Amino acid sequence: MTEAAVRCEKLVKRYGEVTAVDGLDLEVRRGECFGLLGPNGAGKTTTVEILEGLNDPTAGTVEVLGMRWTRDDKALRQRLGISLQETHLPEKLTVEENLRLFRSFYQRGREIDEVLDLVELRDKRRSWTEKLSGGQKQRLAVACALVSDPDLLFLDEPTTGLDPQSRRQLWDVVLGFKALGRTVLLTTHYMEEAERLCDRVAIIDKGKVIALGTPAELIASLGGEEVVELAAEVLPEDLSTLPGVRGARRSADGIALTVEHLHIALPAILQRVRGVTRLSTHHASLEDVFVHLTGRHLRE
Amino acid sequence: MNAPLTDRSRPNSLWELTLARLRLFFREPGAIFWTFGFPLVLSIALGIAFRNRQPEPVHIAVESPELATRLRGEQIRVHLLDAGAARTALRTGKVELVVQPGPPIVYLFDPTRPESRLARALADAALHPRGAPATVDKPVTEPGSRYIDFLIPGLIGMTIMSSGMWGIGYVVVEMRTRKLLKRLVATPMSKAQFLWSFVIMRSLFLFLELPILLGFGKLIFDVGVAGSLPLLVAVSCAGALSFAGLGLLVASRAQNTQTVSGLINLVMLPMFVASGVFFSTARFPDAVQPYLRVLPLTALNDALRAVMIDGSGVRAIGPQILVLAAVTAASFAVALRIFRWR
Ligand SMILES: Nc1ncnc2c1ncn2[C@@H]1O[C@H](COP(=O)(O)OP(=O)(O)O)[C@@H](O)[C@H]1O
Ligand SMILES: [Mg+2]
Numbered sequence: 001m002t003e004a005a006v007r008c009e010k011l012v013k014r015y016g017e018v019t020a021v022d023g024l025d026l027e028v029r030r031g032e033c034f035g036l037l038g039p040n041g042a043g044k045t046t047t048v049e050i051l052e053g054l055n056d057p058t059a060g061t062v063e064v065l066g067m068r069w070t071r072d073d074k075a076l077r078q079r080l081g082i083s084l085q086e087t088h089l090p091e092k093l094t095v096e097e098n099l100r101l102f103r104s105f106y107q108r109g110r111e112i113d114e115v116l117d118l119v120e121l122r123d124k125r126r127s128w129t130e131k132l133s134g135g136q137k138q139r140l141a142v143a144c145a146l147v148s149d150p151d152l153l154f155l156d157e158p159t160t161g162l163d164p165q166s167r168r169q170l171w172d173v174v175l176g177f178k179a180l181g182r183t184v185l186l187t188t189h190y191m192e193e194a195e196r197l198c199d200r201v202a203i204i205d206k207g208k209v210i211a212l213g214t215p216a217e218l219i220a221s222l223g224g225e226e227v228v229e230l231a232a233e234v235l236p237e238d239l240s241t242l243p244g245v246r247g248a249r250r251s252a253d254g255i256a257l258t259v260e261h262l263h264i265a266l267p268a269i270l271q272r273v274r275g276v277t278r279l280s281t282h283h284a285s286l287e288d289v290f291v292h293l294t295g296r297h298l299r300e
Numbered sequence: 301m302n303a304p305l306t307d308r309s310r311p312n313s314l315w316e317l318t319l320a321r322l323r324l325f326f327r328e329p330g331a332i333f334w335t336f337g338f339p340l341v342l343s344i345a346l347g348i349a350f351r352n353r354q355p356e357p358v359h360i361a362v363e364s365p366e367l368a369t370r371l372r373g374e375q376i377r378v379h380l381l382d383a384g385a386a387r388t389a390l391r392t393g394k395v396e397l398v399v400q401p402g403p404p405i406v407y408l409f410d411p412t413r414p415e416s417r418l419a420r421a422l423a424d425a426a427l428h429p430r431g432a433p434a435t436v437d438k439p440v441t442e443p444g445s446r447y448i449d450f451l452i453p454g455l456i457g458m459t460i461m462s463s464g465m466w467g468i469g470y471v472v473v474e475m476r477t478r479k480l481l482k483r484l485v486a487t488p489m490s491k492a493q494f495l496w497s498f499v500i501m502r503s504l505f506l507f508l509e510l511p512i513l514l515g516f517g518k519l520i521f522d523v524g525v526a527g528s529l530p531l532l533v534a535v536s537c538a539g540a541l542s543f544a545g546l547g548l549l550v551a552s553r554a555q556n557t558q559t560v561s562g563l564i565n566l567v568m569l570p571m572f573v574a575s576g577v578f579f580s581t582a583r584f585p586d587a588v589q590p591y592l593r594v595l596p597l598t599a600l601n602d603a604l605r606a607v608m609i610d611g612s613g614v615r616a617i618g619p620q621i622l623v624l625a626a627v628t629a630a631s632f633a634v635a636l637r638i639f640r641w642r
Contacts (some may be wrong), residue, residue, distance in 0.1 A: 026344060054486055077488035144483075
């Protein structure tokens with residue numbers, strides 16, 4: 001089977017004056033983890049909920065696992081695992097009761113115990129959902145999506161608001177699922193998350209895809225792997241022509257240079273710029289790609 | 301881990317949905333009180349307030365021992381006082397009547413006080429036994445004719461209404477605001493089963509609500525069921541279904557719990573007053589009677605009273621059952637058409 005897991009073309013969603021999704025094309029391949037990376041309000045949730053058959057597009061076509069919404073709903077729902085951006089599972093049901101409830105809707109699926117192990121909630125199985133921590137609640141939400149043993153898993157901002165440790169635990173769950181050869185479509189506004197989990201990433205802004213590729217490709221499109229940020233009393237105009245420097249972009253309080261070979265570029269920069277007040281370097285990230293494309297940061 | 305599983309490990313979804321409803325109810329102490337405790341407290345309070353009292357004796361002041369002997373009786377407390385003290389007692393309401401020796405015997409009393417007129421009549425009867433009327437007094441206190449007999453069926457009707465409206469209307473909207481409805485329709489869950497789980501829960505609850513209120517009425521106030529018990533259960537079921545439908549209807553589009561609370565009160569308050577829970581609908585003008593009769597709570601209360609008090613059979617309560625069935629059908633039909641799942 002070579003058909004795409006998800007394909008949408010010219011997807012548009014308008015809410016009155018607001019255009020949440022503005023002509024979006026996507027193709028998610030089977031077996032990959034695909035990320036929608038974009039700031040708040042970019043249209044990620046709207047897009048994903050249209051793909052999940054929970055929202056109707058104003059225009060455009062959607063195909064999921066080779067099937068169409070409204071025509072194949074029953075068959076499709078059996079094969080999807082969905083975790084919404086925001087769901088409050090019944091607080092006064094235990095972890096196990098919630099999972100059993102969700103399991104009962106699917107013809108085929110996994111044993112409750114197996115899923116509990118997968119998300120490391122076995123020792124919480126008899127706890128009321130309201131007693132769980134944020135990270136545990138989120139893992140339960142993902143467990144409810146995994147209980148059907150889905151072919152395609154949708155995760156809308158699975159780690160937003162979680163502490164680093166909970167985030168890493170969830171990443172392991174997603175990577176484990178991917179290792180089975182299954183498909184994941186996730187949204188995030190954390191570039192580390194997209195870099196860590198996703199085979200390919202679509203960067204979304206204002207309802208449009210503004211860049212698409214593997215994280216490495218996207219970063220490579222900057223022309224260099226390192227970013228030098230500096231501020232100085234006087235910043236010359238021609239820094240981008242220095243040896244090893246591939247690009248320059250002014251920010252509010254200085255300049256960010258994309259650099260290919262740090263050991264060549266750095267001495268040249270320091271020689272050229274007088275009165276440096278701040279200097280830092282980091283590996284180029286998807287955040288830099290986003291800033292490069294939009295002039296804004298992901299989290300604003 | 302990736303072995304496909306057979307149906308063996310699949311729990312039954314209707315059962316799981318119903319179980320979830322029951323668990324969520326019984327783990328919410330507030331809901332338990334409003335459903336089971338509140339009607340009991342109300343019936344105790346009203347039962348005590350309107351209990352049938354023993355007739356109070358009247359108090360009469362007399363100025364001679366000879367009159368005192370003739371008047372003293374079961375219904376008359378005699379106070380032997382001198383003229384001045386007797387006047388004071390009458391003025392301050394300690395006695396209802398002063399009897400002065402004659403001839404002729406004089407009654408001092410305030411004719412605008414009903415108790416005084418009663419005291420006069422009783423004194424008259426005691427002093428002139430030969431003039432006693434040729435009638436027999438028969439007190440009406442047997443079960444079936446007291447206020448509490450009227451009240452208990454009304455409270456059952458009210459409980460069925462409010463637990464249906466809140467238990468479905470409020471709960472469904474809360475699920476919608478918490479995005480749980482959306483999460484559920486993202487699964488292959490059968491929407492029909494989801495709704496059935498509420499109907500089943502409401503029917504099961506009847507078998508708790510009914511015995512509690514009936515048993516309580518029997519034990520404390522000796523309120524019995526004159527008609528058939530199965531018929532009473534059937535009538536209650538019909539009522540529960542119609543309020544399940546109305547609960548679903550008010551919940552079908554409301555986006556937050558304030559809206560649905562307002563709607564629930566809007567539907568319930570007129571029926572609390574006008575459907576004969578606490579007093580008979582006969583107190584309302586004839587012109588509005590046809591409208592009151594088609595209110596589901598009126599129909600339910602009338603049918604419950606017919607079975608509990610008059611011992612009526614199915615045929616006698618046909619019109620009421622028809623009203624309940626029509627409300628059920630109409631409310632479910634409209635609710636399902638306009639229901640917002642997302
Ligand atoms: N139901 C709605 N009604 C009106 N506007 C909406 C609705 N849902 C989303 N929007 C708007 O659409 C845009 C995209 O929202 P969303 O898809 O939630 O973005 P993201 O998930 O990327 O943060 C936002 O401007 C948001 O305000
Ligand atoms: Mg979102």
